[in-house]
Amino acid sequence: xxxxxxxxxxxxxxxxxxxxxxxxxxxxxxxxxxxxxxxxxxxxxxxxxxxxxxxxxxxxxxxxxxxxxxxxxxxxxxxxxxxxxxxxxxxxxxxxxxxxxxxxxxxxxxxxxxxxxxxxxxxxxxxxxxxxxxxxxxxxxxxxxxxxxxxxxxxxxxxxxxxxxxxxxxxxxxxxxxxxxxxxxxxxxxxxxxxxxxxxxxxxxxxxxxxxxxxxxxxxxxxxxxxxxxxxxxxxxxxxxxxxxxxxxxxxxxxxxxxxxxxxxxxxxxxxxxxxxxxxxxxxxxxxxxxxxxxxxxxxxxxxxxxxxxxxxxxxxxxxxxxxxxxxxxxxxxxxxxxxxxxxxxxxxxxxxxxxxxxxxxxxxxxxxxxxxxxxxxxxxxxxxxxxxxxxxxxxxxxxxxxxxxxx
Numbered sequence: 001x002x003x004x005x006x007x008x009x010x011x012x013x014x015x016x017x018x019x020x021x022x023x024x025x026x027x028x029x030x031x032x033x034x035x036x037x038x039x040x041x042x043x044x045x046x047x048x049x050x051x052x053x054x055x056x057x058x059x060x061x062x063x064x065x066x067x068x069x070x071x072x073x074x075x076x077x078x079x080x081x082x083x084x085x086x087x088x089x090x091x092x093x094x095x096x097x098x099x100x101x102x103x104x105x106x107x108x109x110x111x112x113x114x115x116x117x118x119x120x121x122x123x124x125x126x127x128x129x130x131x132x133x134x135x136x137x138x139x140x141x142x143x144x145x146x147x148x149x150x151x152x153x154x155x156x157x158x159x160x161x162x163x164x165x166x167x168x169x170x171x172x173x174x175x176x177x178x179x180x181x182x183x184x185x186x187x188x189x190x191x192x193x194x195x196x197x198x199x200x201x202x203x204x205x206x207x208x209x210x211x212x213x214x215x216x217x218x219x220x221x222x223x224x225x226x227x228x229x230x231x232x233x234x235x236x237x238x239x240x241x242x243x244x245x246x247x248x249x250x251x252x253x254x255x256x257x258x259x260x261x262x263x264x265x266x267x268x269x270x271x272x273x274x275x276x277x278x279x280x281x282x283x284x285x286x287x288x289x290x291x292x293x294x295x296x297x298x299x300x301x302x303x304x305x306x307x308x309x310x311x312x313x314x315x316x317x318x319x320x321x322x323x324x325x326x327x328x329x330x331x332x333x334x335x336x337x338x339x340x341x342x343x344x345x346x347x348x349x350x351x352x353x354x355x356x357x358x359x360x361x362x363x364x365x366x367x368x369x370x371x372x373x374x375x376x377x378x379x380x381x382x383x384x385x386x387x388x389x390x391x392x393x394x395x396x397x398x399x400x401x402x403x404x405x406x407x408x
Contacts (some may be wrong), residue, residue: 019396019400020392020393020396022339022340023339023340023341023393024340025340026340026341026342027340027341027342027381027386027390027393027394028342028381029204029342029343029344029379029381030204030342030344030381030382030383031204031383031385032203032204032208032210032383033208033279033383033384033385034208034268035271035275037271037274037275038267038268038271038272041056041267041268041270041271042264042267042268044267045263045264045267046264048263050263051262051263051264052260052262052263053075053231053260053261053262053263054263055263056263056266056267056270057075057260057261057262057263057265057266059266059270060075060261060266060269060270060273061073061074061075061214063270063273064214064216064269064273065216067182067189067273067276068181068182068189068190068191068192068216069188069189069191069192070189070191070192070197070216070217070218071217071218071219071220071223072216072217072218072219072220072222072223073214073215073216074214074215074216074223074226074227074230075212075213075214075260075261075266075269076212076213076214076215076226076230076259076260076261077211077212077213077258077259077260077261078107078200078202078211078212078213078259079107079176079177079178079198079199079200079201079202079213080107080110080111080213081213081230081257081259082196082198082199082213082214082215082226083107083108083111083148083174083176083198084111084114084115084257084259085215085226085229085230085257085259086174086195086196086198086215086222086226087111087112087115087117087146087174088115088229089196089222089225089226089229090145090146090172092112092115092117092145092146093115093116093117094116094117095117095143096115096117096118096143096145096146097117097118097119097120097141097143097144097145098112098117098118098119098120098144098145098146098147098148099120099122099131099136099139099140099144099146099147099148100112100119100120100121100122100148100350101121101122101123101124101130101131101132101148101149101150101152101370102121102122102123102124102349102350102351102367102370103123103124103129103150103152103347103349103350103367103369103370103373103374104150104152104176104347104350105178105347106350106353107176107178108148108150108176108350109121109350109356112148117145118143118360119350119356119360120139120141120144121350121351121356121360121362121366121367122135122136122139123135123367123368123369123370124152124367124369124370124373125158125369126369126372126373127304128152128155128157128158128304129152129153129317129369129370129373130149130150130151130152130155130156130157130158131147131149131150131157131158131162132369133158133161133162133165136162136165137165140165140169140171144169144171145171145172146171146172146173146174147162147165147166147171147172147173147174148173148174148175148176149162149173149174149175149176149194150175150176150178151175151176151177151179151180151183151190151312152179152315152317152346152347153179153303153311153313153314153315153316153317153346153379154179154180154183154206154311154312154313154314154315155180155183155303155304155305155309155311155312156180156183156184156185156190156309156310156311157175157185159175159185159186159193159194160186163193163194172194172195172196173194173195174194174195174196174197174198175190175191175193175194175196175197175198176198177190177191177197177198177199177200178198178199178200178202178205178213179200179205179206179312179314179315180199180312180314181199181205181206181207181276181312182206182276182280182310182312183309183310183311183312184309184310185308185309186308186309190312191216192216192218195217195219195222196215196216196217196219196222196226197215197216197217198213198214198215199213199214199215199216200212200213201213201214201265201269201272204383205314206276206279206280206283206312206313206314207269207272207273207276207279208268208272209261209265209266209268209269209272210265210268211265212261212265212266212269213261228253228254228256229254229256229257229259230256230257230259230260231256231258231259231260232252232256232257232258233252233253233254233255233256233257234250234251234252234253234256235250235251235253278384279384280312280313282383282384282386283312283313283314283382283383283384284311284313286313286316286382286386286391287303287305287311287313287316287382289391289395290302290316290318290380290382290391290394290395291303291305293395293399294318294395294398297399297402298321298324299320299321299324299325299402299406300318300319300320300321300398300402301318301319301320301321301376302318303316303317303318303319313382314382315346315379315382316379316380316381316382317346317377317378317379318377318378318379318380318398319373319376319377319378320332320376320378321376322375322376323407324406324407325402325405325406325407326405326406326407327401327405328375329345329375329376329377329378332378332401332405333345333378335397335401336378336397336398336401339393339397339400341380341381341393341394341397342381343378343379343380343381344379345374345377345378345379346377346379347374348374349367349370349371349374351363351364351366351367351370352364352371352374380394380398381394
């Protein structure tokens with residue numbers, strides 16, 4: 001169980017960086033934040049008649065829809081499942097092309113491949129690492145059937161420009177918001193802007209149920225079909241068939257999938273959802289502390305945080321300015337590991353992976369903005385359970401590396 005900590009002050013005066021003592025324990029890159037409320041809810045579920053999809057999953061759907069302002073929410077097993085169902089709902093298949101930013105996790109493109117369609121990769125904005133609208137326009141073809149916009153690290157993509165392009169061509173937009181709960185774009189919650197939006201509740205995400213996801217939409221037909229496909233293609237109310245309200249009889253309307261959420265996962269989600277404001281404030285405070293310190297160093301490029309969005313701060317994606325340092329990204333990660341600081345990298349662009357490289361005849365320099373961002377990026381620990389000492393240890397380790405390895 002994790003105790004709640006007081007938010008860090010983002011206005012702490014900056015000071016010189018004396019050498020901090022070495023950490024005695026390893027700081028993980030990410031851990032979930034679980035309280036007694038989640039534990040008690042899970043125990044209550046274990047004592048109930050429902051472990052799989054049941055009343056708590058339905059309640060979680062209703063409360064999540066209300067939280068983001070969407071008309072419909074369908075709880076599923078992952079954001080991958082949500083994106084796959086979104087594409088199937090649009091009847092995506094062989095011969096179709098789907099626009100996918102190349103700087104993302106494999107799931108964004110893999111669901112396209114699973115539908116028999118072709119992902120058309122597009123380079124990203126060099127600052128935000130989100131889909132570049134100018135490059136999006138150039139990638140459209142008569143076979144383009146959908147656009148997937150990814151909100152990398154929790155920073156919303158430029159949806160006005162993306163939707164304007166999509167609308168001009170009658171192309172639906174799906175948002176991969178695996179990182180982006182709760183985030184806003186121009187005062188509108190992510191989850192209400194496009195045709196369909198997929199959220200992830202993986203263990204390290206801002207709302208964590210272990211595994212799980214949600215699809216939101218304002219389109220009743222989309223919601224109904226996603227609900228049917230998510231549970232074997234049978235009736236949307238199939239979960240009730242073992243209750244007093246249900247019947248043993250059902251019909252398969254089309255071949256579907258086993259993508260439903262369980263009440264065990266929903267039990268965690270209900271209380272993570274209720275604490276979303278506090279969880280976001282913790283992430284914001286840590287990110288602000290990092291940026292206040294790292295902005296002092298020309299060798300470092302803190303992540304952007306433009307004023308017209310509300311960042312979810314799933315990740316703190318620091319980038320090195322390699323030309324100012326005698327150490328590269330990989331060596332920097334090794335030094336942080338030696339300092340007992342966990343890190344990760346988000347993302348290895350898809351065109352660098354063997355499958356996509358071979359399947360679509362791609363070369364590393366085909367997407368220069370994504371390649372450059374990847375080669376310089378380090379994701380630092382950023383999660384609500386971090387203490388102030390943890391945050392200062394991360395800062396001290398980065399500062400030590402920069403001051404030791406800066407070019408004179």
